Amino acid sequence: MAKAIVLVSGGLDSATVLAMALEQGLECMAVSFDYGQRHRGELECARRVCEAAGVRDHREVTIDPAPLAGSVLTGGPGEVPRPSGPGEVGEEIPPTYVPARNTIFLSMALAMAESEGASQIHIGANAVDYSGYPDCRPEYIAAFDRLASLATKAGVEGRPIRVVAPLLHLTKGEIIRAGVHLGVDYGLTSSCYDPDDREGPCGVCDACVLRAEGFKAAGAIDPLAEPCP
Numbered sequence: 001m002a003k004a005i006v007l008v009s010g011g012l013d014s015a016t017v018l019a020m021a022l023e024q025g026l027e028c029m030a031v032s033f034d035y036g037q038r039h040r041g042e043l044e045c046a047r048r049v050c051e052a053a054g055v056r057d058h059r060e061v062t063i064d065p066a067p068l069a070g071s072v073l074t075g076g077p078g079e080v081p082r083p084s085g086p087g088e089v090g091e092e093i094p095p096t097y098v099p100a101r102n103t104i105f106l107s108m109a110l111a112m113a114e115s116e117g118a119s120q121i122h123i124g125a126n127a128v129d130y131s132g133y134p135d136c137r138p139e140y141i142a143a144f145d146r147l148a149s150l151a152t153k154a155g156v157e158g159r160p161i162r163v164v165a166p167l168l169h170l171t172k173g174e175i176i177r178a179g180v181h182l183g184v185d186y187g188l189t190s191s192c193y194d195p196d197d198r199e200g201p202c203g204v205c206d207a208c209v210l211r212a213e214g215f216k217a218a219g220a221i222d223p224l225a226e227p228c229p
Contacts, residue, residue, distance in 0.1 A: 002119050003029065003117060004026040004027070005113045005116070006021050007105055007124065008032050009032060009046060010043060010044070010046035010047075011207075012176065012191055013167055015188070016124065016182070016184055018030060018055070020182065021120075022054075026120070028057075029058075029116060030050045030058040032046040032059070033061050033105055034061070034062045035074065037098075038072075038194070039073065039190070052185055052188055063104065068099055071097060073193060074098060076095070078095035080095070093134065097132070097134075102135035103135060103144070105123075106123065106163065110148055110152065114153065120164050121163050121164065122165075128171050148161045176215055176218040191211040193206070201224060
């Protein structure tokens with residue numbers, strides 16, 4: 001059975017990616033990252049998503065938040081954007097961009113994949129309904145996939161570790177429809193960048209706006225009316 005490292009943040013995209021990987025019959029090791037993010041409640045949601053999916057090996061990696069401090073999500077200046085609608089999302093790189101976040105996450109996952117004998121890394125990057133992040137573009141994913149082949153013993157020996165981003169060209173509605181088909185419980189997930197004191201969604205940040213628009217497009221009801229149970 002092929003083995004994959006799956007990045008699981010606790011959001012709906014990564015929950016869908018995990019379900020897709022499991023549907024393919026892959027042996028999945030999930031990894032989540034604590035990098036001092038203001039929405040740390042997503043980590044508990046990641047644990048619950050993995051438990052519900054039957055993932056036995058879920059690792060939580062703590063990263064020093066100091067190098068990532070240039071984002072509003074990690075204590076940097078500015079406010080979490082509150083767009084008036086989905087059309088405003090992605091017009092420019094927002095203050096919620098975390099410096100080199102996906103590069104750091106994928107680098108850690110790459111090391112784990114080589115150590116654990118995994119042949120794939122699955123990530124929920126999306127270039128359609130996204131917030132303007134440069135490390136969610138197809139060009140970036142292709143570049144890191146190439147790097148993984150060049151920078152590892154496995155790659156040099158002809159056993160490249162592939163970076164798989166199955167949601168890259170899907171809309172949020174298409175992602176949600178796929179997840180519903182696979183039985184993903186989106187009530188266990190968290191998308192909000194600016195949760196309240198009870199980790200409930202604010203409903204107005206860019207991530208919440210995209211989530212709401214996605215469920216509307218999918219013709220589905222978002223079960224997340226309260227914090228992840």
